[in-house]
Amino acid sequence: MRKRLNEELGRKSISEFKKSDKLPVIIVLDNVRSHYNIGSVFRTADAFLVKKIILCGITATPPHRDIQKTALGATESVDWVYIHETLEAVKELKRDGYTIVAVEQVEGSYELQDFPVDRDKKYALIFGHEISGVSQDVVDICDACIEIPQFGTKHSFNIAVSAGIVLWEFNRKLSSQ
8 A cells, every 4th residue: 555645635715615505504612611622623523524613602713823723724624703792693593494403412312323314415524622622502402412432430521522423424324315
């Protein structure tokens, strides 16, 4: 095997990215405090052609050097907006016909692999604060919550890791339909 060169990878330019069909997914970051997590989520959103990221509450916004450090330019390709109140952002998405899904450990949640993903729907995936998670008032208006199965002594993943796992699964399910 030979490692491929960067020019062999078929990467899109920013203008090609902007014109590309997007995954019918918007990511909502609810009070995410780590600039590195934010940047990593941008990078993952770019990789999966996510429609948009909504940054809420204390979540920092680009440009910030620590976000840029992990985003590697994805803040230029992925559309994003800042909305101060997560609850208001989620209510607006709901009015726009999005299925609202929090990635959170709650009673009655779906395990990620069991969550039914429908190509004819639009999804808003909410990832919360590194310690306290998605705000309860936001969870209260969600259509569903999903959990990533875990088997060790820890009961949570880093937000950037969670975003990668969840987006991979959504992409896999949507691509197979």
